[in-house]
Amino acid sequence: MKRKLIAAIGVACMAASIASCGSGSGSGSGKSTSAKSITVWLTVDAQNNWPELVKSADAALKKSHPGVTVKHEYYSWGDKNTKLDAVLATDKAPDVVEMGNTEMLPYSIKGAFAELDTSKFDNSSAWLDGLKGSVSYNGKVYGVPYYAAARVAVWRKDVAAAAGVTSTPKTYSELTADLDKIQSKNGSKFNAWYQPSRDWYTGMSFVADAGGAIATESGGKFTASLSSAASVKGLTEFKSVVTKYMHGDLTKDEADRYIIFGQGKSAMMYGASWEGPAAADPKIDKTGGKLKANLVQFVLPGPSGKAMPVFLGGSDLAVPVKSKAQDLATEWINDFTGTASQKVLISKGNLPNNTTQLATLKSDPATAVTATAAESSWFIPTAPGWGTVEKQAILQDMLQAIATGKKSVQQAAKDADAAINKVINTA
Template sequence: MKRKLIAAIGVAVMITGIAACGSSKKDDNKAGGGSAAKSSASSITVWLTVDAQHNWPELVKAADDALVAKHPGLKVNHEYYAWPDKNAKLDAVLATDKAPDVVEMGNTEMVAYMAEGAFAQIDPSKFDNSAAWLDGLKQSVTYDGQVYGVPYYAAARIATWRKDIAAAAGVTTTPKTWTELTGDLDKIQAKEGAKFSAWYQPTRDWYAAMSFVYDAGGAIAKQSGGQWKSSLEDPAAIQGLTAWKNAEAKYMHGDLTKDESDRYIVYGQGKSAMIYAPGWEAPSAADPKFDKTGGKLKTNLVNFVMPGPSGKALPVFLGGSDLAIPTKSKNQDLAAEWINDFTDTKGQQGLMGKGNLPNNNTQLATLKADPASAVTAQAAEISWFVPTAPGWGTVEKQNTLQDMLQSIATGKKSVQQAAKDADAAIDKVINVKN
């Protein structure tokens, strides 16, 4: 997932993702991070995003120090990139012999690079907590049965509403089921009127909409015989899309052509009660720069796990990053060691201290006991990930899902027709390498 830079707004709760390392594609020559081997290299180069540079530079330094302690005299060089710039620079350098040794990738960005053989295969057993990696993160670094990355940290979506608005409508507890949620939203909508959004849910936010598809037992696409086929017309997917459409029609009274990029700003304007979003968005809306409610957001925001129509918690898309080792790296084993030093149990603990989710269920369990992180930790337990198909990057670039959702919400197309058209568009590219 390509994350927006949130360091500038000083948000404490940021959730992103992780990175992977690799080596030769032969099983007996995988890059590993478990033991130090002698190396003649004088330096390695690590590319990270500005998230790490601005928010946990001490954790980066700790990984550097751990690697240098095993390889005295080694220098770890860092280059930091904003998300919009990184991939263009990476594509250019991968065409040369100057590839970095470690690169941070958004987790949905990984698929196309893995399919092209740009990243080296790794042996996950060489990395801390790999047996307990969160399912959604493990999927993001796996292609064709092989692993090309190491989960770093994750972002889970949660529901947040204003308890003052809920109380004014006679609602004093957070909902545990879909029936309770919709009943409460009905009361809020009736109390606040037709111009108010009981639930502000941007139409083009496909991460949220697809959660309804997976909740109903559907999927964006399915693999059979080595080929992927879009499955949005399947009955389960239609059921999920219909539930999403009905909620949009009842509770979303904002612009039906918008995406989620400024959702936290819109929420700060005070014209909606609830959002379903990454954990950093509601605190961002409460920042004085964005809160237009006279300070009401800061003391009235309440988080809860989003219930789904199925009767279970709504499956979440786990956003995040992966650290990968380019195949052209000349120092793959050192790169693997650095990644393990950065993402090991101690490193994950440091990231948790910065408000992130860890990459594994073992440490995630400790967050459930903390009221400040319990909701996000619980939400992360049930997750889904995009199809790990060679052409998935093209699907994202073409905005096929966003356009489908907008056409449904605006009434331009029926759910069935929009799904049929989206399936046709996806099937043209999903099996074609980018």
């Protein structure tokens, strides 16, 4: 699932207060010896969709520590960080807080979260790469992956069949050949693949598939690498897709992709696994109900010959460094994210936080596509200035310039590198 990175200025405002507390030693620090309660902040996703899991984790902690109470506060994604920034500068910080995986980095850099001992958490040696990267900074771990969501391709089998395509593609050459047939059958105003140009998650998947990267790190310094030969190769292929199959507004992002797909003028989209079902919702579907019976998900094949690397969206749980109950918080997190709890999350349509349980989903037709897609993933550079990179929309602007022809691939990548290098190493 997509999480917006918090503005760097918000974290900077609380940095002075946090710094006075030190970096924290995390679990095992002794800060829980006299604690009688913990406060857990979760998003409304948990409150609405798996409240029984919350109760189970509470019960496990209370069983191990008689007399301990667990208090919960629930927040929407839009409200949580504003509240968090305010309390982290006081002595009212929660003991556990849920974070979107792209939200973790600036807080970790500023020392807002306690370092955690991974040996205290189930399946930590098998955490999904995309989630493990989100909780790690400078070789230390500041959070625990909670659950994940992968990106998959979805298309209409009725539209494909009308163009003579009767099965989903297994290779990139098959994909483009099929899309060519679909595009030809439906005309130049139809989107064989509805792919918004400003969707940097997909754009960077093409870069990763080609062996490129947004930036590389050496000696603690990050250097933008979008103008490298490999990255340019990926960006060039992204441009080819948009040019050939995307005939909508070339200045749009992916926020309303599923809504536009639901209008019935597209055959395929590539996005979070929930987007297809969302488009088929009767409130969104403008095709007369055709979507529900005709949508088919598949793992997007990449030009490299392997599955397209995906950006893994998801949530993490962290322990604020000012928590006075870090040991209890650590136990609660393990109860909430451990092997048994992941089974509950899987039953609710999520992907688990680890490859061990993910492997079991590949044999179930209902989860095989998303589970397979999640096996190959990439993550943002864990650089001090990444928040500024995203806030300035450098990647989105680059991709739009490429898609619209305002700049050549090489020039757009070169300009993006210059913009990134100005800010990526500065917190």
